[in-house]
Amino acid sequence: MKSRRPAKPDNGIPGKRPAPGARARTDQQKKDVRENLIAVGRHLFAIDDPSGVSLRRIAAESGYSPGTIYQYFRDQHDLFIAIREQDMSRVVTSLERIGQRTPDPVQRLRSVFLAAVRHWLKYPEEFRVLFSMRPEQSIKAGRPPFGRSAVVVRSYELYRKLVDDLFATYPSPPCSPRLATDTVIAATHGIVAFTLHTHTLEWSNQIRMAEEVLDALISTWSRNSR
Known part of the structure; x- marks a missing residue:
């Protein structure tokens, strides 16, 4: 089975923004969150100076709270x-x-x-x-x-x-x-x-x-x- 790449929404940032207040509970939902963070992180690292791309910015562009991204990644x-x-x-x-x-x-x-x-x-x-x-x-x-x-x-x-x-x-x-x-x-x-x-x-x-x-x-x- 081919892996699916996150689609790009209208703002050009890859990934699918979560619904307001959405919380990942199932393994699949947690996998989706991680994939979204990776997709947005990849995009920002590619178009900007990586030293200026913080985890907080990646979380915000992905539609998650700053605390969410630290549940998946220790640091940049x-x-x-x-x-x-x-x-x-x-x-x-x-x-x-x-x-x-x-x-x-x-x-x-x-x-x-x-x-x-x-x-x-x-x-x-x-x-x-x-x-x-x-x-x-x-x-x-x-x-x-x-x-x-x-x-x-x-x-x-x-x-x-x-x-x-x-x-x-x-x-x-x-x-x-x-x-x-x-x-x-x-x-x-x-x-x-x-x-x-x-x-x-x-x-x-x-x-x-x-x-x-x-x-x-x-x-x-x-x-x-x-």
Whole structure:
């Protein structure tokens, strides 16, 4: 079953505002409250300076009292990590499924990375919150960094396996698998980041750009493996 994303009401803020005086009593109602807070938090973190986005503001924009949000998140960092974990987990699950149904190693690598580019272009707010924050905005003393979380490790392992499976078809490795993995991640994500942050320029189709990068890398690896 596909997860539902909160709809955007007329004011442009994602999520569904609760009825006045509404109180979450059932597990589903509590889940809905948490999802609404995450949706609004994601939106505000993406469009404003995160350092100026307080939990009180997120609660107010969501239609809840300030005390409500603290029942779900300890502080801004706690909410920030919850948003990133949810968004990263969703896309990694989708990419894993694509990889599982694509038997050819070359097409598997192309299909997964192109699907990632399409996803981030479709959901730019998710991309900004996941990849465009300054370190000081997302790191909290005494807490593990998001880059070492289970979902990030899982995503990197997926990308590394795509490269390992492709390199296994070559007579010899054309370069370090770690270098190849890091390169293809940075190249494809860079296309998304650069075109999103310089949106006033007229860019070529981003999917075609990603295809050119992937095909060039795969061609180079194949040639250097001989």
